[in-house]
Amino acid sequence: MYTKKIQEDLDCGMVLTMKVLGGKWKCCILDAIHKGMNRPSAIARYIPEASQRVIEMQLAELLFFGAIEKCPETTPVYPKRTEYRLTSLGESLLPLVAYIDEWGLKNAGVIKARLNELEDCAPVSL
Amino acid sequence: MYTKKIQEDLDCGMVLTMKVLGGKWKCCILDAIHKGMNRPSAIARYIPEASQRVIEMQLAELLFFGAIEKCPETTPVYPKRTEYRLTSLGESLLPLVAYIDEWGLKNAGVIKARLNELEDCAPVSL
């Protein structure tokens, strides 16, 4: 197993939430499952920027924390395999995920403007 | 400047939000400032687990994205120096930060239980 070298404060709610939701694609994966992409291959197609491996790993973590569960598939189509579904814990994360998405979209203008500054101007310490 | 090697989807709200809020201590820093810890040294004392350097760097990033601003200090006490304050953009993040904290605290039991499993049992791939 992999044990962290640096200890964290497990009494801080933010640290705990990030244990479950932290990771490059976890929000997107939860969003994908919520939108009906229940199988790993479907999720991978839905998020093509993410490597397949990281999707597998983050699914495993979400499963581990109980945000999703593995189900015998309901739609027995070709090639029938794994299906993931949100648990109640996972569903309780949806408003948070939605909020994170909304905030980003609402403020996309400002954020992108700043990011563009980084692109064209001289080296800045950031 | 540091330029990312791996490109990201800047049309995804979650990616954008995480540009501003991503980072080990950004939520805590916003929370600290909101609670009245306006100066770097005060924030550092408030979050002793974080290294001073990372607080400086993440303050610089929050400043860069316009979530906080540097102000001439209002309370001219010893040793008078920098003061940070939330901008309206920063304040608009507070509900999100609060929600992240709340979710973690509400589900602390389950999350910690899972984390403990990792501690005492045999190697698990996570």
Add this chain to the structure above:
DNA sequence: ACAATAACCGAAAAAAGATTCGGTATGTCC
């Protein structure tokens, strides 16, 4: 002048996280 505190910054190193690649196993369709 001197010790102490504050605010920063650069750079190396460590740690954490993600990607790439190659592999196994299973099942379906032709």
Add this chain to the structure above:
DNA sequence: GGACATACCGAATCTTTTTTCGGTTATTGT
């Protein structure tokens, strides 16, 4: 059987983030 899709996993490698450490500059109290 052969081609193809799915679901995984291990390990090396690479990227990104954080830590550590050693500095600079400035201000205050003694």
